[in-house]
Amino acid sequence: MRLDKFLKISRIIKRRSVAKEVADKGRIQVNGKLAKSSTDVKIGDQLRIQFGNKILEVGIDELHESTKKEDAAKMCHIINETRLENNGN
Template identity: 65%
Template structure:
């Protein structure tokens, strides 16, 4: 399954267009390699997603074409969630 579609179906990112934009800006890596929106995601892959001030690492547990909201959490496991310090705060 395409990376952008997985992020939308699993509800990690709400809209596929936003998931595509984030991936194409180089803010997502799969198993340590930079990934674009069309990169295939497989069960067992580890995704590192760089949100604004947070890095989210997840493992893909299941792939479904569609899912209900209560089933979306079963598609992945959160491995770590790290918050980065803002560099501007350090300069104050």
Template identity: 60%
Template sequence: MRLDKFLKVSRLIKRRTLAKEVADQGRIELNGQVAKASTDVKVGDELTIRFGNKLVTVVIDSIAEHARKEDAKEMYRLIKEEKVNSGTEA
């Protein structure tokens, strides 16, 4: 499954177009490598996503074409969530 679609179906990012923009900006890593929106993801892959000043790392547990809101959180396992400095502080 494409990375942007997985992010939308799993509800890590609400819209697929937004997931594509985030990936195109180089803010998503797949197994330590910067990933494009079209990159294929599979069970066991580790995703690191930068949301502003927050880094979220998850491991993909399952892949489904469609998921209800209640089931979406079961598609991944949160490994860590950390705040990072934006680099603008003096």
């Protein structure tokens, strides 16, 4: 499954166009390697996503072509969530 589609279906990022933009700006790694929106992801992969001042690390548990809101949470688990300090005063 494409990375941008996974991010939308799992509801990590609400819109696929936003997921594509984040990936193409070099803010997502899959298994430690920089990923583009078209990168294929599979069960067992680990994603590292940088959102502004937050880094989210998740593991992929399930892949579905479509899902209900309740089932989206089962698609991945949070490994780590880190807030970056803003030292630019």
